Amino acid sequence: MKPDDVATAITNSLVQGGTQWLISTIVAFLPVLWTMALMLHLGRPYVLRTLRRCGLRLGADIWWMSYLLMRDALLLITFGLSWFFFEPNIVYNMALPITGSLAALFLLLSLAVKLSRRVDDDVNAYRLSTLFMVVGATLYYGPLVFAIEATSQPSLAGFAQAFTSNTNQTAALVLMWISLAGVALVAAWLFVRALMSANRSMARHFTKEKGEAMSGAAVGGE
Amino acid sequence: MNVTTLTNAIVSGINAGAEQFLEGTLAAILPVIWLALLGLHLGRPYIMDMIDRFTLRLGADLLWLIYIALRDFLILSGVVMSFMFLFPDVVSTDQLPLTGGFAAVMLFAVLLVKLMGDPDHNLRDFRIVTYLLGIGALFYFVPYLFGVMFNGVASGQLLTISNFLVSNTNATWAVAFGYITIALFAIMGAVAAGYTLITGGRAEVPESTSK
Numbered sequence: 001m002k003p004d005d006v007a008t009a010i011t012n013s014l015v016q017g018g019t020q021w022l023i024s025t026i027v028a029f030l031p032v033l034w035t036m037a038l039m040l041h042l043g044r045p046y047v048l049r050t051l052r053r054c055g056l057r058l059g060a061d062i063w064w065m066s067y068l069l070m071r072d073a074l075l076l077i078t079f080g081l082s083w084f085f086f087e088p089n090i091v092y093n094m095a096l097p098i099t100g101s102l103a104a105l106f107l108l109l110s111l112a113v114k115l116s117r118r119v120d121d122d123v124n125a126y127r128l129s130t131l132f133m134v135v136g137a138t139l140y141y142g143p144l145v146f147a148i149e150a151t152s153q154p155s156l157a158g159f160a161q162a163f164t165s166n167t168n169q170t171a172a173l174v175l176m177w178i179s180l181a182g183v184a185l186v187a188a189w190l191f192v193r194a195l196m197s198a199n200r201s202m203a204r205h206f207t208k209e210k211g212e213a214m215s216g217a218a219v220g221g222e
Numbered sequence: 223m224n225v226t227t228l229t230n231a232i233v234s235g236i237n238a239g240a241e242q243f244l245e246g247t248l249a250a251i252l253p254v255i256w257l258a259l260l261g262l263h264l265g266r267p268y269i270m271d272m273i274d275r276f277t278l279r280l281g282a283d284l285l286w287l288i289y290i291a292l293r294d295f296l297i298l299s300g301v302v303m304s305f306m307f308l309f310p311d312v313v314s315t316d317q318l319p320l321t322g323g324f325a326a327v328m329l330f331a332v333l334l335v336k337l338m339g340d341p342d343h344n345l346r347d348f349r350i351v352t353y354l355l356g357i358g359a360l361f362y363f364v365p366y367l368f369g370v371m372f373n374g375v376a377s378g379q380l381l382t383i384s385n386f387l388v389s390n391t392n393a394t395w396a397v398a399f400g401y402i403t404i405a406l407f408a409i410m411g412a413v414a415a416g417y418t419l420i421t422g423g424r425a426e427v428p429e430s431t432s433k
Contacts, residue, residue, distance in 0.1 A: 001224075021237055035301065054287070
């Protein structure tokens with residue numbers, strides 16, 4: 001083997017290895033984000049209890065605002081980092097949890113509930129959002145712990161074979177396409193909803209302004 | 223050996239090495255997190271003393287909120303970073319404290335008590351949290367100190383004990399402990415989710431109207 005061949009091999013491996021390492025690191029880091037997001041979401045009663053004991057409105061506001069920002073930003077980041085579960089090449093070639101795409105869909109559903117209903121005021125909306133998150137997290141944790149991170153366990157070989165994306169490629173791709181369709185539907189619904197809501201609120205504002213201008217003109221004319 | 227074989231070998235090396243480095247770093251940071259959260263939890267009387275001396279309510283509120291946020295965030299980080307103890311491949315490959323998973327379970331139990339009780343204002347709950355943290359620290363520090371950090375200098379019977387306390391030289395026990403940890407995590411997670419679903423995320427369970 002010539003020095004050029006070694007250089008090519010190192011270059012290729014840095015590019016391929018770097019990509020694989022980045023994706024593997026995100027896959028390994030996603031449980032951290034899932035767990036943090038889940039804990040912050042479930043920890044709401046504790047946060048509220050602490051909030052009530054704040055003597056000043058300022059402290060309470062800072063506490064609540066920090067909690068909300070962290071909780072919802074984590075949800076968004078987790079969904080953003082889950083995006084590679086919807087990339088067929090990666091799902092086909094790399095060892096990923098087979099239900100990762102479904103978990104991401106449930107996370108988006110939880111986000112959609114938060115966007116469309118007042119989760120912090122409506123108990124049922126909060127429950128629905130919690131259910132989506134718990135189901136999503138279970139779909140992620142199960143295959144990750146017992147398949148991706150358990151290749152050394154002969155007793156789990158069957159489970160690992162069935163729940164790893166690159167050893168059960170057909171099922172992985174089918175699940176991915178179904179989840180992608182679900183994500184597209186939810187995203188389209190959110191898009192239409194945001195548009196209609198903006199139209200409604202802006203039209204109301206416009207009508208109010210127009211009415212005020214007309215009444216002002218009538219008063220001026222008298 | 224051709225270019226492809228060499229490329230694959232380097233890729234495997236990079237991936238395996240980087241993963242072990244990441245897990246090793248997490249394992250090295252965990253004792254620091256444990257010490258810091260123990261210090262903050264046990265330092266509660268000092269913080270309360272300081273709060274009493276504040277003449278302005280704003281300062282007292284901010285100190286208390288920052289203290290709580292730091293303390294609880296460290297507990298949360300401890301649980302999250304201990305996730306590697308649940309992975310059979312990781313515990314059988316890396317040098318980790320044998321009972322590190324149980325330490326994580328104790329931390330998770332602390333969070334559960336904080337969710338369902340009120341350790342900052344209820345003595346019984348505070349005691350439970352303190353005991354859980356104490357037991358958790360023992361579960362982490364004993365195998366870490368006398369296993370992971372001692373097997374290089376130990377000899378004879380001490381080396382046998384030291385190897386027993388390290389996950390990759392006692393993989394059968396480590397994986398079994400991992401499964402128990404997973405089961406405990408799942409049970410406590412289900413309890414936390416159930417509690418939050420019942421309360422609907424409110425601070426207290428709504429009182430029943432029926433007598």
